[in-house]
Amino acid sequence: MRYMPADTRYDRMPYRHCGRSGLKLPAVSLGLWHNFGHDTPHQTKRDICRTAFDHGITHFDLANNYGPPAGSAEEAFGDILKTDFAGYRDELIISSKAGYNMYPGPYGEWGSRKYLIASCDASLRRMGLDYVDIFYSHRFDPDTPLEETMGALDHIVRSGRALYVGISSYNTERTIWSSAPIVSSSGVSGSKRCE
DSSP states (O other), rough: OOOOOOTTTTTSSEEOOOTTTOOOEESEEEEETTTTSSSSOHHHHHHHHHHHTTTTOOEEETTTOOTTTTTHHHHHHHHHHHSSGGGGGGGGGEEEEEEEOOOSSSSSSSSOOHHHHHHHHHHHHHTTTTTTOOOOOOOOOTTTOOHHHHHHHEEEEEESEEEEEEESOOOOOHHEEEEEEEHHHTTSSOOOOOO
């Protein structure tokens, strides 16, 4: 039986602007971390997403390493997008992140340009998407210049892989001090502060 979302899904959920952008996020988002791996039955995952959407939760938050195993949450969500939400993509905010350990080797984690762009591409393949609404650098990389990380995020937006970019798990003071001159001097597009 084909899923039909509740007609009342937007009646009670408040939506808030993300920073000074036009992007609006629901007051409650659904994070698909350790509840979307191979150890959770697929029907349970479908029920979680359907119930969330029926209640106005339009933001589904993932990361390349969510599962277990790593990548399986994005694969499962991609399947649900195809079967249940195919006609509703424009109503959804889908975010993903990269920065934590995904695979072995020197480019399997952190914030290098190589890792972030490759991770974004792999996330898009797993979910069967052309773009995500928001792509985050999942954590600060002490060994990669912040200019490189921000430049990679800028490239991800300019290449159409994401509409917006962000940072996650960064120290507030360091973020403000380090990223403000980079963003203003490089003209990084799509970066907005959301709380």
